[in-house]
Amino acid sequence: MRILLVEDDKVLADALSRALVQAAHTVDVVGTGEQADEALAHDVYNLAILDIGLPGIDGLEVLKRLRARRSGVPVLMLTAFDTLADRVKGLDLGADDYLAKPFDLPELEARVRALLRRGISVAPMLEHGSLTFDTVGRRAFFDGKPLELSARELALLELLLLREGRVVSKEHIANHLYGWDEEVADNAIEVFVYRLRRKLEPLGCEIRTVRGMGYLMERARHEGA
Numbered sequence: 001m002r003i004l005l006v007e008d009d010k011v012l013a014d015a016l017s018r019a020l021v022q023a024a025h026t027v028d029v030v031g032t033g034e035q036a037d038e039a040l041a042h043d044v045y046n047l048a049i050l051d052i053g054l055p056g057i058d059g060l061e062v063l064k065r066l067r068a069r070r071s072g073v074p075v076l077m078l079t080a081f082d083t084l085a086d087r088v089k090g091l092d093l094g095a096d097d098y099l100a101k102p103f104d105l106p107e108l109e110a111r112v113r114a115l116l117r118r119g120i121s122v123a124p125m126l127e128h129g130s131l132t133f134d135t136v137g138r139r140a141f142f143d144g145k146p147l148e149l150s151a152r153e154l155a156l157l158e159l160l161l162l163r164e165g166r167v168v169s170k171e172h173i174a175n176h177l178y179g180w181d182e183e184v185a186d187n188a189i190e191v192f193v194y195r196l197r198r199k200l201e202p203l204g205c206e207i208r209t210v211r212g213m214g215y216l217m218e219r220a221r222h223e224g225a
């Protein structure tokens with residue numbers, strides 16, 4: 001899942017970003033309201049984590065503009081002060097949840113999971129024959145046994161399964177696996193596909209290369225269907 005993190009406190013932003021990447025999400029981090037507004041207007045996110053106190057336009061204004069564009073992206077607001085006025089204002093403007101600083105990482109992670117589950121437009125479990133993917137718990141299974149996949153391999157597998165039967169372009173993969181501030185080497189996507197393929201092939205799951213277009217997992221034939 002792709003998450004926009006809006007937080008001007010660099011130390012906190014780094015810690016939160018690391019935790020979210022660890023949970024196999026792709027994270028873009030910005031530190032001002034203007035940058036957040038710009039990112040939300042032009043990119044597609046599954047969730048925004050939005051600090052209220054920001055330089056320039058504040059988090060409440062960013063939220064107001066987001067909802068004025070009729071965007072339904074789930075928003076988790078962060079604030080330095082747990083004041084009733086801020087909380088009410090945030091919820092009135094269309095925030096989905098609210099967390100006051102300081103908070104523990106596990107609490108943030110639990111809220112993120114809940115919001116992603118709520119905002120998800122596909123079944124939380126993706127199925128491909130005996131392969132299943134828990135999009136909320138961020139784990140993949142074969143015949144019910146967990147697969148050992150890295151965070152990026154999980155993200156890649158999720159993309160392919162979400163578009164089962166359709167070609168996924170390298171560019172689309174790069175956009176989902178990497179945040180803006182990361183350099184993507186020319187062959188990086190090929191390397192990830194190669195690694196994932198090596199783990200899936202013994203299980204009878206094929207990732208096809210469609211020359212000049214991208215990659216594809218065919219629709220799995222379900223037994224007895």
Ligand code: CA
Nearest residue numbers: 008051053054
């Ligand atoms: Ca702040």
